[in-house]
Every structure is written in structure tokens, then in C-alpha cells.
Amino acid sequence: MSKPVDHKKEVLGDGSGGFAILFFLLGLVASLIVGWVVYPKLLYSQKNQPVDFNHALHIDLVDEGCESCHFFREDGTYSGVPKLAQCIGCHEEVQGETKDEAIFVEQYVKQGREVPWLIYAKQPDCVFFSHVAHVKAGGMDCVTCHGHIGESASLKVYEENRITGYSRDIWGKNISGLKTNTWDRMKMDDCSECHEEKGVNATSVQTGKGACFVCHK
Amino acid sequence: MNKQHNKAKKFGMVIDLDKCTGCGACMVACMAENNVPFKADETNKLDSITWLRVYKLTNGKSFPNADFCYLPRPCMHCEGSHGHSPCVSVCPATATDYSHETGIVSQIYTRCFGCRYCMAACPYHARYFNWWDPVWPEGMEKYLNPNVSVRMRGIVEKCSFCYHRYQLAMEKAYYEGRREIEEQEYQTACTQACPAGAIVFGDLDNPEHAVHELKKNPNAFRLLERLGTNPKVYYISSREWVRQAGDNYLRQEGKSEKN
Numbered sequence: 142m143s144k145p146v147d148h149k150k151e152v153l154g155d156g157s158g159g160f161a162i163l164f165f166l167l168g169l170v171a172s173l174i175v176g177w178v179v180y181p182k183l184l185y186s187q188k189n190q191p192v193d194f195n196h197a198l199h200i201d202l203v204d205e206g207c208e209s210c211h212f213f214r215e216d217g218t219y220s221g222v223p224k225l226a227q228c229i230g231c232h233e234e235v236q237g238e239t240k241d242e243a244i245f246v247e248q249y250v251k252q253g254r255e256v257p258w259l260i261y262a263k264q265p266d267c268v269f270f271s272h273v274a275h276v277k278a279g280g281m282d283c284v285t286c287h288g289h290i291g292e293s294a295s296l297k298v299y300e301e302n303r304i305t306g307y308s309r310d311i312w313g314k315n316i317s318g319l320k321t322n323t324w325d326r327m328k329m330d331d332c333s334e335c336h337e338e339k340g341v342n343a344t345s346v347q348t349g350k351g352a353c354f355v356c357h358k
Numbered sequence: 359m360n361k362q363h364n365k366a367k368k369f370g371m372v373i374d375l376d377k378c379t380g381c382g383a384c385m386v387a388c389m390a391e392n393n394v395p396f397k398a399d400e401t402n403k404l405d406s407i408t409w410l411r412v413y414k415l416t417n418g419k420s421f422p423n424a425d426f427c428y429l430p431r432p433c434m435h436c437e438g439s440h441g442h443s444p445c446v447s448v449c450p451a452t453a454t455d456y457s458h459e460t461g462i463v464s465q466i467y468t469r470c471f472g473c474r475y476c477m478a479a480c481p482y483h484a485r486y487f488n489w490w491d492p493v494w495p496e497g498m499e500k501y502l503n504p505n506v507s508v509r510m511r512g513i514v515e516k517c518s519f520c521y522h523r524y525q526l527a528m529e530k531a532y533y534e535g536r537r538e539i540e541e542q543e544y545q546t547a548c549t550q551a552c553p554a555g556a557i558v559f560g561d562l563d564n565p566e567h568a569v570h571e572l573k574k575n576p577n578a579f580r581l582l583e584r585l586g587t588n589p590k591v592y593y594i595s596s597r598e599w600v601r602q603a604g605d606n607y608l609r610q611e612g613k614s615e616k617n
Binding site: 352 | 505506518521535
């Protein structure tokens with residue numbers, strides 16, 4: 142009695158089982174492609190900076206490196222992206238022959254209009270980041286967090302997360318969240334990783350690690 | 359990289375209730391400084407938010423013995439026992455925390471999920487819940503303080519002793535190569551707004567700060583001291599009934615008897 146039933150099952154299993162596995166594999170591959178390739182493309186919008194700034198060209202002309210343009214104010218706050226006032230000293234008239242400089246002088250300097258730079262490292266509202274604490278008190282260099290942007294000849298495309306509105310530099314280029322360099326990501330985990338390692342303000346009662354009111358506001 | 363270890367501080371307040379006129383300037387300064395949301399109708403005090411609230415106390419007697427007193431109430435930044443203040447102990451989200459560096463009880467709005475356990479734990483009603491998203495009158499967004507993040511619906515907020523001012527004062531100190539700040543470099547908005555000079559703010563452990571001496575005043579007391587919350591806001595009043603009102607006393611209890 143049992144033999145013919147087994148035989149039947151085998152035949153049935155061979156036919157539809159193979160098809161199901163194939164279907165499953167195709168579905169898996171399709172989902173992986175959607176998740177890892179299509180979705181990140183949909184998630185981030187791409188914008189170009191209004192003027193393609195050449196860091197490499199400028200860093201050779203200034204005396205104090207990054208701090209020549211990205212300086213600290215006297216009250217310890219950080220000036221961040223330069224305003225027109227810093228550029229106007231040299232760029233009142235067109236200096237070189239590049240198209241971008243011509244645009245910059247024509248559209249912004251001559252009209253007294255600030256350049257609406259897109260800020261790659263812009264953090265959410267709840268974050269208080271003190272540049273001076275890291276650079277002056279902590280003795281860190283710019284490259285640790287910002288990478289080798291100072292040596293770049295042109296600005297990269299600014300990618301904005303369509304859901305959160307944050308720059309892609311916060312999550313990082315790698316969609317899986319892996320990083321190889323310290324400047325690959327700027328998430329809270331990346332701040333706390335270093336803070337924990339250095340034992341920065343490990344004064345929290347709840348966690349014994351860094352207190353929340355070190356970087357939050 | 360240097361290790362960033364700053365000397366432990368214990369920021370606190372001493373409020374002289376004999377000087378307080380109840381004008382409410384501290385409340386206004388606090389609301390403006392900390393982007394505290396408000397509604398068109400604030401008559402229901404159960405759902406309005408006031409980080410610093412001035413209460414009116416009366417001795418309950420009739421003329422000519424009637425007396426009243428105004429009492430500004432910020433967050434007490436309770437130290438409890440070794441930083442285990444009531445709210446910090448109960449928070450399941452680690453959204454509120456006590457820092458041994460400043461002695462300030464923090465509230466991280468992006469971490470809070472609004473269970474309001476801390477509000478139940480706080481004996482001072484210093485914590486407030488956002489029942490709605492803030493709506494600012496048109497144009498007022500431009501006047502918001504950029505150093506304080508605005509809160510959203512569904513989370514708890516409270517006085518931070520203007521912590522952002524400490525952050526900014528530290529930035530200036532670092533820029534000038536210092537690790538410590540002067541007393542006047544970090545003052546809360548309410549302290550600076552008080553026209554009577556009733557609020558004094560500083561490091562309770564630092565003998566150079568005014569609060570260090572003021573808190574030793576024999577007329578100094580703290581609210582609900584018997585609960586063991588160990589608050590960092592001290593009050594001074596020369597009036598016995600005001601000091602008595604600061605804690606739960608039995609009617610027949612001796613005047614000088616205190617825990």
C-alpha cells in the first residue's frame with residue numbers, strides 16, 4: 142500500500158518543488174536588487190552645489206590651511222561654511238579663467254547675494270556639536286571627521302534623504318551602514334564610539350558612559 | 359587626543375522669596391529662551407507648559423494676619439542619592455539622565471517616547487507633556503532660539519538650567535584655552551531677567567560662587583526635603599510659615615523640628 146503512495150509523492154515533489162525553489166530564488170534576487178540598488182537611488186535626491194568650489198586650488202593660496210576660511214569666532218563658535226564676506230577680498234573681480242568662478246562673481250559677488258551652499262555635515266536640530274571642543278581642546282584634525290575634502294578639486298553631489306531631509310553623509314555612502322574610514326559616517330553611534338573610547342565626559346548616572354547633555358541640546 | 363575631564367560641578371539656585379515680587383519676568387524670559395510652546399487659550403493649566411512656574415502661597419489667615427508669598431519653581435535638578443533622582447530612576451528610555459559633571463538633569467527630546475513615568479515620579483510637577491505639536495504665531499519661528507531644539511507632540515520637557523548657555527560658555531572657554539568657566543559666564547535666563555535679583559545661580563560646590571554661601575543661610579530650605587530628593591534649588595524666606603509650606607508638616611508638629 143505504502144509504496145505507490147511514496148512514488149506518487151516523489152514525482153509530485155520533483156516537479157513543483159524545483160519550480161518553487163526557482164521562483165523563490167528569482168524573488169530573492171529581485172528583492173535584493175530592489176533593496177540594495179533601486180531603493181537607495183529612490184531614497185536620495187541628488188543636487189549639485191550652486192558653485193563648484195575647488196578646495197585644492199585654494200588651499201595652496203592661503204596661509205592657515207582650513208582655518209583660513211573655516212575659522213572660529215572670538216566667542217568660540219564656529220563659522221562653518223564661509224560667507225560672501227570672506228570670498229570678496231580676492232573675488233571682487235574674476236581672478237582666473239574657470240567657468241565656476243565667472244558664475245560666482247557674476248551671480249553672487251556682483252549682486253551681493255549669499256551662495257546657498259548645501260551643507261554635507263548638517264546635523265539634526267537636537268545636536269549640539271562643538272567644533273572648538275574637538276579641535277582646540279581635543280586636538281583633533283579636520284580630516285578625522287570630514288575626510289580629504291580639502292584636497293578635492295570639485296564638490297561632490299549633495300544627496301538628500303527624501304524622507305528625513307538629512308544629508309547622505311550622516312548615514313554614509315554605504316547603505317549597509319559599514320564604514321572603513323572615520324569620516325565615512327556621522328551618526329550618533331560614530332560620535333559615541335570615539336567618545337566612549339576616549340572616555341569623554343563619562344559622567345552619566347544611567348549608563349556610566351558619556352552623558353546625553355554633552356552633545357544634545 | 360587629550361582626555362576631556364572637567365572638574366565636577368553642581369549647578370544650583372538659591373531663590374530669595376523675600377525679594378520675589380511675583381512679577382513673572384523669569385517665566386517670560388524662560389519661555390522665550392527655551393522656545394516653550396504656548397496656545398491661544400492657556401486657561402487650562404493642566405495642559406499648558408511652563409518650565410518655570412511662579413506659584414502664589416497664602417498663609418490662609420484673615421486680615422490683619424493675611425500674608426502671601428510668590429514661589430518660582432524651576433526643575434529642582436534633584437541629586438537624590440548619587441544622582442538617582444526620582445525621574446532619572448524611572449525613565450525606561452534613558453531619555454533623562456543625571457550628569458556628575460554639571461549636576462544637571464538632562465532631558466533628551468528625541469529619545470523620549472512620552473510614557474510620562476517621570477512626570478508621575480516628579481514630586482514638584484516640574485515636567486510637562488506636549489499634548490500637541492507647537493504652533494507658533496506667524497513670523498515667530500524666526501524669533502526662536504537656535505540653541506534650543508523645539509519639541510514635538512508626545513514627549514516630555516522640562517527646565518534644563520539653560521544648559522545650552524553652559525555649552526556656549528564652554529566653547530568660549532575652550533577657544534581661550536581654558537577648561538573652567540567663570541560664574542558670570544554661565545547664568546540662566548530667569549536669573550538674568552529677575553529685576554529684584556531674587557534668583558542667584560552658580561556652582562553650589564564652588565566657594566567662589568555666591569550660591570555656596572547663600573545656601574548656608576539659616577532661613578534656607580528646599581522643597582519637600584523629607585522625600586530625600588536632594589534638590590539643588592534652595593529657597594530663602596525669613597517667614598516661618600513660608601518655610602513650613604515648603605514641606606509636609608503635621609499641624610501639631612514642632613516648629614523647629616526638621617528632618
